[in-house]
Amino acid sequence: MNLRSWFLLPSWIWMWLLFAAPFVIVLAYSAMTRGEIGGIEPPWTLESYARLADPLYLTILWRSFLMAAVATALCLVFAFPAALFISRATSRRNLYLQLVMLPFWTSFLVRTYAWLFLLRDTGLINTALQALGLIHAPLPLLYNDGAVLLGLVYGYLPFMVLPIYATLERLDPSLVEAAADLGARPLTTVLRVIVPLSKPGIVAGSILVFIPCLGAFLTPDLLGGGRTVMVGNLVQNQFTTARDWPFGSAISIALMAIVTLLLVVFLRRESESLV
């Protein structure tokens, strides 16, 4: 064995033992039966997958899809002008980029908790509105879909800003000048020239936001207060309180299949655009 093989040995062990093996076990569990006391037993069956087609679970899957899609769209709308601003800044570009990244690198749990703190009945927003006399009773800001969406957007916004910024930075400025010379107004230039040209960044950012949003657990659990059930909560529930590991495994496999499919489609597009 040469040095490279020795160096890669621990990583191969990681891959087989901590990445592939757990996946195979979950795959096997998904095709087995739930035992009397919540264990996993033969016979082999695809019943867990059939249960996914139950309207109750289809609704949760569909809701998760919708939540992730709306969160991604909102991220795009909020991130694009910010990325444009940073790409046009001349002197403080690095400072702005760090300002985008800094909250991202701080604890995800803390950032989610910050919204719990702001949105609750006795939180800053309700207290301030009541002090101003605008409302008399606290608004129900927390524990609903809106709060979860806010948490998701806040959590993954930097994933959208950075790829869009990266494409905007490489954009040929003469194209923008040409549009202006030909009489396009600034907004028209943005919508008809800059946005289409930054498509690779928009697609990359959307994938990077959509995937973690689809599988989100912490945000819907903390800000949705158990009322906004997304597919991540469903998986967690099957492995804890419901103790139905085969069904939880089947949902996980389905989720992984969707994520992998999205990535494959994305990577294929990417390699096409490179040719």
Add this chain to the structure above:
Amino acid sequence: MRRWLGVYAVAFFAFLHLPLLTLAFFSFNSSKFTRWEHFSLAWYGAIFKDPQIMEGLWNSVVIALWATVLSTIIGTLCAYGLWKHGSRVLTGSLYLSLVTPEIVTGISLLALFQWSFRWLNWQLGLYTVVLAHVAFSIAYVVIVVSARLRTVSPALEEAAMDLGANEWQAFWHVTLPALAPGIIAAALLALTVSFDDYVITSMVAGVDSETLPMVIYAMARRGASPVINAISALITLVFGGIILVSERMREA
């Protein structure tokens, strides 16, 4: 247009930073309500008097240190090996592990550990949490160290070997020193992702291995509290510092 973009940018950065700043601000409030009374450090004192928080903090530090050391070594060796000669299977697995939803990683590792208990006489505890953290931090380390390796010329090692160094000496004396800032940046990143993780940890932790995020999470589910504000402010400050150092290292 330019002015509107500037105004928007101010609002955007406010949206990103104000929640954390207000959170920190109210950790200094003497009242537990969101009305400012007067400056107080009482909530910070309460952190250190809470045995659950202190135990969680200790567990988190022990776990994060072990996970960081192990994942940094494995990840650095991996990045170097892949730099010498790529492997699609390994690279693919690393990227796939990054995009796997955390809850799926958590339940898969739980399934693995529970399954191994049939043969091995151990149980969920600090070890399983450390293993889980190593499992998900390796990819981060590989990415950061690989980025650094792209700036290193393979010609340097070739020159060293022409001058009589063996493979190991070329790695140890030539490439590794050039990688040092990247490795430190990767280790600091692994430290923060390990210290922050709740979702995966909560699935594989045992009764004796509650981490700080787990304690905070349990408190937050019962509702906001100024004590959480105070811990959050401290975590943000420490993380912020670590990340700034890490960024410097990556650029160095």
